[in-house]
Amino acid sequence: MVVTEFAVFPLARPITKDNPTLAVDLIENLKQAKAVLESVSGYRFHYFQQIEDPSIIYITGLWDSVAAHEVFLASPENQKLLDLFKDDLRWTGDRMITLWHLEGDVFALDPSIDLKSVFTAPTISCNRHFVPSEKKEEFSSKFKEVRGILEDYSKPFKVIGGWRIEKEQVDGKEREEWVLFSGFDSVEHHMAFAKTKPFEKYREIVGFVQGFEVKHLRAIEGLQ
Structure with a gap:
């Protein structure tokens, strides 16, 4: 069963509502990660920034199953991505990365509507x-x-x-x-x-x- 990934990534760098712009190097890292995720999963991924707290990034996308995603998480490709973001994300504390899945493809649109x-x-x-x-x-x-x-x-x-x-x-x-x-x-x-x-x-x-x-x-x- 196709599942939807829902990941919340708190950034290590301070970003405020007054100045929510993401650093150029972070954008480039996110683009690189997006390309890898889409290549491995075979599905499109979407990136969002929280309005209330711009230092929180959301990533959503599809996997063929939870097991397929778990295989990727343990792969060398993902380890390279983790290393890429080692200075960008908060890895410990009460604000750290969370990742889980939703049943089915929440992106699906009925073409008749x-x-x-x-x-x-x-x-x-x-x-x-x-x-x-x-x-x-x-x-x-x-x-x-x-x-x-x-x-x-x-x-x-x-x-x-x-x-x-x-x-x-x-x-x-x-x-x-x-x-x-x-x-x-x-x-x-x-x-x-x-x-x-x-x-x-x-x-x-x-x-x-x-x-x-x-x-x-x-x-x-x-x-x-």
Whole structure:
């Protein structure tokens, strides 16, 4: 089964919202890594920078399976990439690299639906929904019910998402996580959704989650 890689890379160099520009040498290293990832996996990869904290980079792409990705992680090609980024990334502490997978191909677009890829939006919302295992089916049913409300608001961009494969343990219990991507003109455009009348219906999903994490991303120029 094809899976979607979701990797979060905190940068070692200080970057602020006032000056979010990435260093030229880092951009070149990211381009080199992108070329390797796409060559080995056979799929396209996307790079993003978090708007709230520009020192955090997101990498998404596809693999034929988790096992196929794990083979690459142990390969000499990946070891060379790790060495390439040894001074660029934070490897220890409470802000370090995290990497996991989502079920299926979250990039897939139905050609019969006239919507654009979320990854072409000026601002991309990345919403992590933390769902108790026993409420997974109820959450899925409710999200299917209200998904169109968000999609109507975020048009022309498709709403996409997937379940996290590697489960987290919280207080000794395994929990599910639904990761949702949606596109907007700006962060303010997204935040204004909560002030609309249809949002009153959409927010019914709150009853099936333990919590949320909401971040906003923008594509890194030259790395799409």
